[in-house]
Amino acid sequence: xxxxxxxxxxxxxxxxxxxxxxxxxxxxxxxxxxxxxxxxxxxxxxxxxxxxxxxxxxxxxxxxxxxxxxxxxxxxxxxxxxxxxxxxxxxxxxxxxxxxxxxxxxxxxxxxxxxxxxxxxxxxxxxxxxxxxxxxxxxxxxxxxxxxxxxxxxxxxxxxxxxxxxxxxxxxxxxxxxxxxxxxxxxxxxxxxxxxx
Amino acid sequence: xxxxxxxxxxxxxxxxxxxxxxxxxxxxxxxxxxxxxxxxxxxxxxxxxxxxxxxxxxxxxxxxxxxxxxxxxxxxxxxxxxxxxxxxxxxxxxxxxxxxxxxxxxxxxxxxxxxxxxxxxxxxxxxxxxxxxxxxxxxxxxxxxxxxxxxxxxxxxxxxxxxxxxxxxxxxxxxxxxxxxxxxxxxxxxxxxxxxx
DNA sequence: ACTCAAAGCGGAGGCACCTCCGTTAAAGTG
DNA sequence: CACTTTAACGGAGGTGCCTCCGCTTTGAGT
Numbered sequence: 001x002x003x004x005x006x007x008x009x010x011x012x013x014x015x016x017x018x019x020x021x022x023x024x025x026x027x028x029x030x031x032x033x034x035x036x037x038x039x040x041x042x043x044x045x046x047x048x049x050x051x052x053x054x055x056x057x058x059x060x061x062x063x064x065x066x067x068x069x070x071x072x073x074x075x076x077x078x079x080x081x082x083x084x085x086x087x088x089x090x091x092x093x094x095x096x097x098x099x100x101x102x103x104x105x106x107x108x109x110x111x112x113x114x115x116x117x118x119x120x121x122x123x124x125x126x127x128x129x130x131x132x133x134x135x136x137x138x139x140x141x142x143x144x145x146x147x148x149x150x151x152x153x154x155x156x157x158x159x160x161x162x163x164x165x166x167x168x169x170x171x172x173x174x175x176x177x178x179x180x181x182x183x184x185x186x187x188x189x190x191x192x193x194x195x196x197x
Numbered sequence: 198x199x200x201x202x203x204x205x206x207x208x209x210x211x212x213x214x215x216x217x218x219x220x221x222x223x224x225x226x227x228x229x230x231x232x233x234x235x236x237x238x239x240x241x242x243x244x245x246x247x248x249x250x251x252x253x254x255x256x257x258x259x260x261x262x263x264x265x266x267x268x269x270x271x272x273x274x275x276x277x278x279x280x281x282x283x284x285x286x287x288x289x290x291x292x293x294x295x296x297x298x299x300x301x302x303x304x305x306x307x308x309x310x311x312x313x314x315x316x317x318x319x320x321x322x323x324x325x326x327x328x329x330x331x332x333x334x335x336x337x338x339x340x341x342x343x344x345x346x347x348x349x350x351x352x353x354x355x356x357x358x359x360x361x362x363x364x365x366x367x368x369x370x371x372x373x374x375x376x377x378x379x380x381x382x383x384x385x386x387x388x389x390x391x392x393x394x
Numbered sequence: 395a396c397t398c399a400a401a402g403c404g405g406a407g408g409c410a411c412c413t414c415c416g417t418t419a420a421a422g423t424g
Numbered sequence: 425c426a427c428t429t430t431a432a433c434g435g436a437g438g439t440g441c442c443t444c445c446g447c448t449t450t451g452a453g454t
Contacts, residue, residue: 014433016420042410053434058412119312159368160381168365171356182356191388211395213450239440250404255442 023060025050031071034113041069065120068113073131079106080138092146093193099142100165100185108181109167114170135162146192153194164188165171220248220257228268231310240264262317265310270328274302277335289343290390296339297362297382300332304366305378332359343389350391361385 029050043064047057059065079102086095110117123169139158146152167190172181226247230238240261244254247270258264278393283292307314336355343349367383 013421018420019432020431025228043412044410047434054412055414056432059432064411079453113315119316155376156384160377160384161365163368163372163377164361164384166368167360168360168445170367171360171363178230180354180357180360183396184360186390187353187357187361190392191384195387213451216402219403241440244404249443252404252444252451253402256402261441359435378427 009156019060022052022056023047026052026060026067027070028075029148030067031074034068034071034110064116068120069131071077071112072110072117075106076131076134079103083141087142087145091151092142092149093151093189096139096142096146096152096192097185099138100188101182103165104172104185105182143192148174150194152192156192158184161188161192164191177194178184182197216257217254218247219247223249223257223264224253224267227264229269231265231307234310237312246339261313265317266328267311269307269310269314272330273328276300277329277331278310280335280338284339284342287347288337289346289378290348290386292384293336293339293343293349295391296335296387297385298379300362301366301369301378301382305347347391353389358389360383361388 026046029046030041033046033049036151043057044054047054050057051138055057057067061070079099082102083095083099084100089095090098107114107117143158143161144154145155147154165188168181168184172178172184200261223243225237226243230243230246240254241251243264244251247254254264258267265349277297280292280296283295286292287295306316333355336358340349340353340355340358344351362385365378365381369375
């Protein structure tokens with residue numbers, strides 16, 4: 001809120017070296033654990049494997065969502081980064097469809113955190129600029145482009161799209177049906193196109 | 198499935214009186230607890246309040262979902278029961294829209310169990326004939342009617358609709374935005390209508 | 395009425411979550 | 425290099441989830 005140099009509040013010390021090290025180790029261990037997980041991961045197990053106390057884990061990541069998000073955010077670039085490329089190569093509606101497909105594929109690889117991501121997203125607990133905002137911004141870019149080209153509706157908010165995608169990802173995460181995912185994405189596209197060309 | 202008097206499988210004893218009584222008490226207490234809940238409800242608290250051991254609760258309802266579903270199912274009739282009426286009074290597409298609105302309103306009152314319902318539905322854990330099937334059947338009825346009248350697409354599965362509704366309900370449950378719910382439902386309707394009349 | 399198989403009960407126990415706070419050691423200070 | 429400050433550590437502890445199993449109660453058969 002207040003103006004700041006971007007570092008830390010005036011008078012705050014730089015973070016200690018061991019703190020940075022521990023935080024890093026935790027993210028590494030968590031990334032591996034989430035990737036390998038078939039089920040929900042034990043945070044105490046992550047702390048143990050990282051060689052720190054459970055208290056340290058919770059200081060760095062006050063909630064499970066915070067840890068999941070830290071891992072998730074690091075890999076999100078590949079999804080948000082391709083928007084410009086897609087828009088350059090494809091008309092807006094096709095770009096939107098392609099982007100949703102990529103996002104779906106990305107989410108599908110995140111089974112270990114799916115439950116947490118879902119709960120966190122829906123409840124707004126995952127709401128930092130680094131994740132939710134980036135997704136919303138990516139969608140907004142494509143929507144704006146499509147609205148200008150009159151191939152996508154102009155009265156749709158980015159959050160409307162994420163709401164629909166959320167349901168699709170959750171529903172299709174349970175049953176292993178890639179073709180249902182595709183079908184649903186096509187369905188959503190039909191809803192998002194300009195009704196009267 | 199098999200022919201039966203409707204009681205129980207051959208050779209099985211009738212359930213004991215105390216078991217029925219406890220089961221009933223648990224549902225009553227749980228209904229009140231879920232309705233009053235702002236947060237997730239403690240199952241041990243429900244057992245305590247019902248005057249039974251935690252073991253008894255878990256025997257009757259092996260998972261949290263089972264208990265939530267038992268409460269939920271009892272109140273679901275008002276949603277599934279109005280399909281015939283809606284179809285009689287309205288054209289299929291309008292009936293579908295109206296029905297989705299009712300369902301949304303119903304879900305909105307279920308905040309206390311929202312988290313559990315969501316998780317259970319997405320993971321397929323809530324999958325008994327008494328809930329998921331009933332919703333699916335309700336949607337299927339309307340879709341079939343609309344497909345015959347050529348006002349709704351014929352290539353949409355009921356589960357596709359539930360997937361979209363799931364996302365809408367979850368997203369709008371976080372932020373109190375009834376108008377976003379309505380907008381999203383309209384959006385979904387556009388997707389479900391027959392594209393070329 | 396009496397018997398007794400088994401349906402049903404309840405809580406101890408193991409695990410995970412998360413908080414709180416006494417202790418440790420990193421980074422400034424003289 | 426001592427010394428001080430305090431960020432950071434780590435784990436004990438309280439709560440909730442869920443399972444397992446020895447004890448109690450029910451009710452069908454005689």
